[in-house]
Amino acid sequence: MRAAFMYGAGDVRIDTVPDPVIQQPTDALVRVVTTCICGSDLHPYHSMPAGEASPMGHEFIGVVEETGGEVSTVKRGDLVIAPFAWSDGTCEFCREGLQTSCLHGGFWATGGIGGGQAEAVRVPLADGTLVKAPVGEDSELLPHLLTLSDVYGTGYHAAKRANVGPGDKVAVIGDGAVGLLAVLSARQLGAEQIVLMGRHKDRTDLGRAFGATDVVTERGQEGIAKVRELTGGHGAAKVLEAVGHMPAYEQAIGVVRAGGVISRVGAPQYEDAPVGFASLFGANITLTGGPAPARAYIEKLMPDVLSGAVQPGRVFDRTISLDQTPDGYAAMDRREALKVLIRQS
Template identity: 65%
Template sequence: MRATLMYGPGDVRVEGVPDSIIRHPTDALVRVTASCICGSDLHPYHSMSPEDGPARMGHEFIGVIEDIGSAVATLKKGDLVVSPFAISDNTCEYCREKMHTSCSHHEAAFWDTIPDEGGQAEAARVPLADGTLVKLPVAVDSSLIPSLLTLADVFGTGHHAAHAGGVNKRTNVTVIGDGAVGLMAVLAAKRLGAEQIILMGRHKARTDLGLEFGATDVVSARGDEGIAQVRDLTGGHGTHVVLEAVGHMPAYDQAVGVVRPGGIISRVGVPQYEEGPIGFGSLFRHNIKLTGGPAPVRAYIDELLPEILNGSIEPGKVFDVTTNMDGIPQGYKDMDERSSLKVLIKP
């Protein structure tokens, strides 16, 4: 079978690899019918040491179950399923508390840490299949597939940012970042009732989509100028909630600059720094809360799925390019150069 491997910075290849097979009774073998490139995949694309490669890539996919282990009880061959980016049993104490990313089962993991498996491939072995996979009530060629694929990570992550930040109709919101996760955070904030949503981004095609998703204002300036513009839009106060969807220190500094006293900064951009200012002069002085983390998207699928199925939300609009497996290396390049927002892959 074919799969995507990263050998080092800027070096992505699609190559033949050994076929994925059932290894444990709780496994399912899934033929991948849709996957995508994530913004977080660009972090190793910039910095992965060649000594750590080649690494299998991809943690968001939909597919058809081709085989199941003897202990799999809730799924069967032929089911169309979506796989979250974290493997979980959906039964442990943490999963019951909707913290699937901290599942205590010994096989629990992020896809990026499972050897010889990944979603940007023709097939994948899914551990803990009963807990991880969610059956989809549509056909494999449904027009809803792009939106359903966002449940694997990007929409669930945007929702997690808004949920962790306590967004509701009484809060105003700043979203920092006009990448796919930032745009999904806009959609999630609108869905949860926020009436003022300020999107900080500088790419017009993306911020236009943000306006379609529910942003009320766009601020393209960064740094002190951007902070001042957000504060002007909020009567000088800043916003109750800031959803930081970038992961770099300047974005965190902007979040600190635009949050109002007593507000909440919710981070879901994978941090590319060890620490940020949290002391008296930044968070402590004004009772600002800091939250966020890897999104337990499995916990949100049941809530978000019906609105995708009935068409009331369409997060799949975040995909602006569709390619096959041969186009994956170019897809990475285009996303890195920001000529593409998010690339959908149909093997």
Template identity: 55%
Template sequence: MRAAVMFGAGDVQVKEVPDARIAQQTDAVVRVTHAAICGSDLWRYQKLQPTPDGVRVGHEFIGVVEEVGAQVTSVRRGDLVLAPFKWSDGTCEFCRAGLHSSCLNGGFWGGELDGGQGEAVRVPQADGTLVPLPLEPADPRLPAVLALSDVLCTGHHAARAAGVGPGATVVVVGDGAVGLCAVLASARLGAERIVILGRHARRTDLARRYGAVEVVPERGADAVERVRALTGGHGAHAVLECVGTGAALRDALDMARPGGAVGYVGVPQDGEGVDVRRFYRRNVTLAGGVTPARAYVPVLLPDVLSGRLDASAVFDRTVEVDGIPDGYKAMAEREALKVLIRP
């Protein structure tokens, strides 16, 4: 089968790889119908050291079950399913607590395992991972559903971690797909006023469609000053950090009002920390981390299917498997926000 393999920074190739097949009786094999390139994939695309054997990539996909192991009971051949960006068993103590991202027997797609950017995937722990969908493979709502595999759940996690609710003033740091989904999630949770930090008109225009009322193009101290001016000098109730750099997190903390909260979900990239004195005296809460997408999908899916929660517009380019390298290039050069893959 064909799949995307990354051999180093800027080097993604589509290669023939071994077919996905059952290895454990808790596995399923899924033929991919929809996949995506994630902003977090770009960090590796920009930094990966040369790797002769390459690494498989991709962690967002929908597909049709082709085969199941003898112990799989929740899905069967022919089912259309969504896979969250991390697989989990659904039964360990952390899964039972709704923290599937910390599953004792889970893991991430790609690396030595099949990645979602290919024709098929072996899914470990299929019962705890896959979400059956009441749709046909040609349903036009599937791009909106695909957003639940990562970015929409991640935006929701940021909003939940920061306690977004009715009447809240929210600032979203970052205008990538996760930041835009954080806007959408905040609007769903009843935020009264949403501000987004961003400089790209196509993205900030979409943020306004999703519920943002103000755009702050500044960065650093200028952005903090602007946000405070917009919020009566106090800062926001909730700030959602959707970038992943130390600078973005520090700015987010400075934008929160006393007693406010920062929900951080940007994958940390530079290892830069923050001085706790930056927010200690203001009693600002810092919460977030890796999104337990498998816990959120059942909660959000009904709103996605009804059209109330539609993040499909973040996909602004579509490629086939052979076009995946061009999709990476387009996103890296900001010619595309998020690329949809249709094998």
């Protein structure tokens, strides 16, 4: 089969590799129908040392081709959504809805498991991992359903971890796909005011369509002052940080209200950060967030996607074939595309 591999910064190629096969009785073999490129795929695209090839992609919808003997919840022919982490669905963390900490789970494209930017994927622990979608593989809803693999669940996680609820004043940092879907999620959860911080008009326009009440294009101290002014002078009680770089963290500290919450879902590209009296402690700020247990949210978020009440797939603004994947990375890297959808032919 064909699959995307990264060989180093800026170097993505489509290789032909052996087809995956069932290895464990809990495996399913899934033919990928649609996948996409994640903002987080750009981190190695910027910094990966040249050398070994790494499979890519962690968001996909596909059709089950074959299942191991112990798989019972999905069967051949089912259209399934794969969350960005695979998990057993039975351990104590899965039962609590924290599948990204599954005791037996893991992540795509690591440890001998392939990536989603491929023609097919061996899915470990299929019963715990996959969720059947009640549509056909030609459904126009597929782009929207695909966001349940990661970006929509991740935006939703940001809002849930911040405990966004009716009447809240929320600031969202970052106008990437996750930030925009954090806006949509905050709106779904009843936020009254949603200030989106972002500089790309086409993206912030989509943010307004998703429910942002205000857009702040300024950065740094100017942006902080603007957000604080918009939110009554003392900052936003809930800040959703959907970037992962240090300036976004600093922005979050700047705009959060005393007693408020900073919820991070952009994978931090730093290890140490200010958390002392002057940043978090003195004003009783809570720092929360992490990798979204997308699996936990799929069933909850799917009905509104199926009904058309929300259209999270609007974050996809370019569609390519698997062979065009290297161009897709380049387009996202140059910010010519917000998020690239890959359709298998």
